[in-house]
Amino acid sequence: MNEAVNALQELNWGLIAPILLLQFILMIVALFDCLKNENLNGPKWLWILVILFINTLGPIVYFIFGRGNR
Amino acid sequence: MELIETRSLSKRFGQHIAVDGVNLSIKEGVCTALLGPNGAGKTTTLNLLTGLITPSTGTIEFDQSYQGDRRQYIGYLPQYPKFYEWMTGEEFVIFAGELAGLTSKQAKQRTKEMLDLVGLNDNSKKKIAGYSGGMKQRLGIAQALVHEPKLVILDEPVSALDPLGRKEVLEMMKRLKEHTSILFSTHVLHDAEQVSDDIFIMKDGKVVIEGSLTHLQNTYQKPTFFIEAEDKLEGWVETIKGQDWIDQYSLDGKNLTLTVDNVEEARKRILKDPMFQELEIYKFEVAKTSLEDLFMKVTES
Amino acid sequence: MLFKKEWTESVRSYKILWIPVVFILLGITQPVTSYYFADIIGQFGGLPEGAVMDIPIPTGAEVITATLGQFGQIGFLVLVLAYMGIVAKEKNHGTQILVLVKPVSYTNYLTAKWAHLLCISLGSYAMGYIAAVYYTFLLIEKMVIADLIYGGIIYGIWIAFVMTVILCLSALLNSTAFVAFAGLGLTVVLSLLSSLTPDLMTLSPAMLTSHSQNLYQTGQVGSGFGLNLAFTLVLIIGILIGTIYLFHKKEIAQHTT
Ligand SMILES: Nc1ncnc2c1ncn2[C@@H]1O[C@H](COP(=O)(O)OP(=O)(O)O)[C@@H](O)[C@H]1O
Ligand SMILES: [Mg+2]
Numbered sequence: 001m002n003e004a005v006n007a008l009q010e011l012n013w014g015l016i017a018p019i020l021l022l023q024f025i026l027m028i029v030a031l032f033d034c035l036k037n038e039n040l041n042g043p044k045w046l047w048i049l050v051i052l053f054i055n056t057l058g059p060i061v062y063f064i065f066g067r068g069n070r
Numbered sequence: 071m072e073l074i075e076t077r078s079l080s081k082r083f084g085q086h087i088a089v090d091g092v093n094l095s096i097k098e099g100v101c102t103a104l105l106g107p108n109g110a111g112k113t114t115t116l117n118l119l120t121g122l123i124t125p126s127t128g129t130i131e132f133d134q135s136y137q138g139d140r141r142q143y144i145g146y147l148p149q150y151p152k153f154y155e156w157m158t159g160e161e162f163v164i165f166a167g168e169l170a171g172l173t174s175k176q177a178k179q180r181t182k183e184m185l186d187l188v189g190l191n192d193n194s195k196k197k198i199a200g201y202s203g204g205m206k207q208r209l210g211i212a213q214a215l216v217h218e219p220k221l222v223i224l225d226e227p228v229s230a231l232d233p234l235g236r237k238e239v240l241e242m243m244k245r246l247k248e249h250t251s252i253l254f255s256t257h258v259l260h261d262a263e264q265v266s267d268d269i270f271i272m273k274d275g276k277v278v279i280e281g282s283l284t285h286l287q288n289t290y291q292k293p294t295f296f297i298e299a300e301d302k303l304e305g306w307v308e309t310i311k312g313q314d315w316i317d318q319y320s321l322d323g324k325n326l327t328l329t330v331d332n333v334e335e336a337r338k339r340i341l342k343d344p345m346f347q348e349l350e351i352y353k354f355e356v357a358k359t360s361l362e363d364l365f366m367k368v369t370e371s
Numbered sequence: 372m373l374f375k376k377e378w379t380e381s382v383r384s385y386k387i388l389w390i391p392v393v394f395i396l397l398g399i400t401q402p403v404t405s406y407y408f409a410d411i412i413g414q415f416g417g418l419p420e421g422a423v424m425d426i427p428i429p430t431g432a433e434v435i436t437a438t439l440g441q442f443g444q445i446g447f448l449v450l451v452l453a454y455m456g457i458v459a460k461e462k463n464h465g466t467q468i469l470v471l472v473k474p475v476s477y478t479n480y481l482t483a484k485w486a487h488l489l490c491i492s493l494g495s496y497a498m499g500y501i502a503a504v505y506y507t508f509l510l511i512e513k514m515v516i517a518d519l520i521y522g523g524i525i526y527g528i529w530i531a532f533v534m535t536v537i538l539c540l541s542a543l544l545n546s547t548a549f550v551a552f553a554g555l556g557l558t559v560v561l562s563l564l565s566s567l568t569p570d571l572m573t574l575s576p577a578m579l580t581s582h583s584q585n586l587y588q589t590g591q592v593g594s595g596f597g598l599n600l601a602f603t604l605v606l607i608i609g610i611l612i613g614t615i616y617l618f619h620k621k622e623i624a625q626h627t628t
Contacts, residue, residue, distance in 0.1 A: 063386070
């Protein structure tokens with residue numbers, strides 16, 4: 001049974017790759033901006049953790065609430 | 071025709087009348103100061119002129135020879151200018167120029183000149199978010215001037231600055247006067263005295279005193295005698311009052327304040343007056359009333 | 372230049388990047404999870420014979436409909452949160468003063484923002500939609516392209532409507548939180564009412580979503596579509612004009628003393 005599932009995932013790795021790639025882009029851009037930005041709502045280290053460890057949602061939440069607006 | 075003329079301009083916010091029947095006339099080629107304490111209604115008046123708010127009653131007329139939307143002839147620096155801080159200083163002034171109808175080439179050219187004028191060339195490529203207060207103030211002046219307006223309106227252009235910055239901006243305004251008409255507000259008389267030709271003093275939404283600086287100085291800066299005596303001065307004052315060397319007098323028991331036109335003559339007259347010599351004088355002082363006294367008197371009461 | 376300025380702002384705040392990415396992710400995820408779900412259930416469910424019948428492999432129409440459902444929830448949430456301040460923030464900060472003392476018409480100021488909102492939202496949506504269609508074709512089944520295009524456009528008009536409402540709220544209210552709340556609330560209420568009492572809501576813009584669903588499933592829009600579409604377009608233009616009118620009447624100078 002497990003082998004079957006594994007085989008399935010192996011087969012469709014190409015399908016998942018774009019998702020992972022997009023998530024990765026989101027994370028990198030958010031991280032890049034966060035490190036550069038001096039005008040954040042809240043502590044920088046917290047945002048870095050959020051961006052790194054909360055998949056997809058982390059960077060989005062950062063973009064919406066973390067960047068000091070203006 | 072004046073550049074801008076208002077007739078019984080009023081603005082009411084709810085119950086509160088912020089501007090109350092103001093008649094301004096701003097002449098072309100002249101620097102006009104709107105002087106008054108905080109809350110006098112200066113900002114509200116300027117906002118009415120720029121069209122950011124609409125008058126409750128009264129009218130604003132712009133020179134007939136400048137047709138159309140009067141905003142195109144006006145450059146405005148708000149009391150607390152707020153910029154898009156993600157832009158660079160240069161981008162913002164270009165943006166402002168394009169909004170005012172310049173082509174992008176003109177806007178670039180004018181922006182360079184303006185940033186030169188206000189001394190921001192070295193920082194023109196920096197994000198506005200990183201600008202200091204003084205730099206933002208100068209950027210605000212640059213964006214107000216970019217489209218060569220006929221009238222530049224500056225709301226408290228120097229109030230937020232330190233003494234050095236104040237001096238710089240006032241110097242800049244003196245240079246600016248050569249090219250364009252200026253209307254600026256301030257709560258400091260000294261600023262108004264330094265650069266303006268015409269002054270309107272506002273208090274509680276009304277213009278209480280107006281005129282050219284020289285006129286105000288001639289009218290209100292007069293030699294004054296302060297006299298204090300042991301006895302009541304009434305008797306003596308009765309004999310001299312109405313004589314033509316006296317401009318004004320105010321008597322408060324044993325204290326007399328005399329405003330005159332000519333010190334020399336007045337001094338002679340007083341000291342040679344036999345009745346005066348009889349008096350037991352405590353204090354005899356000659357001074358000049360300044361506009362400051364006038365301003366204090368007007369704004370404090 | 373006002374339109375250009377909005378673009379630059381969205382570029383500098385990375386909105387131009389992350390909003391499309393979110394839509395594309397949503398667009399890919401739905402077909403992929405449906406596919407896996409069906410497949411895994413198929414594998415596991417092989418044992419009890421009856422269970423397979425209970426969980427049919429979704430049709431392409433169902434997957435696309437579900438994707439649009441995601442756009443309508445997470446997608447709207449993201450768009451609204453990203454752009455709730457498009458006017459309100461400039462009003463609260465006072466940045467719009469320096470724009471509006473220049474000889475700029477209030478109409479231009481607002482329509483530039485409106486056009487930008489539509490570009491971003493519809494562009495992101497289009498990318499997400501294309502991704503969803505591509506993955507559905509790949510994993511589930513092929514569908515009629517023309518229906519997908521029409522359906523996509525119909526749903527796009529619903530998005531345009533929601534964005535117009537957001538612009539309106541942002542221009543007329545001061546609190547961005549309230550803009551988001553009212554905007555999302557209105558969207559949810561319209562959607563709910565439209566699905567609960569479709570007979571009463573034939574004109575509601577949210578009905579466009581059910582017309583696009585019909586199109587996927589049967590190749591036909593539901594009855595009353597033409598009127599619904601026309602009414603929504605009229606509403607969009609009406610709200611825009613009303614917003615400009617009311618915004619013009621509102622005074623923009625702030626209280627500073
Ligand atoms: N938007 C507003 N709403 C209500 N009251 C206001 C508003 N703007 C100004 N005021 C009031 O009008 C008066 C004049 O204000 P203002 O013109 O800003 O004075 P100044 O610029 O001379 O300091 C003040 O009492 C102020 O509280
Ligand atoms: Mg003020």
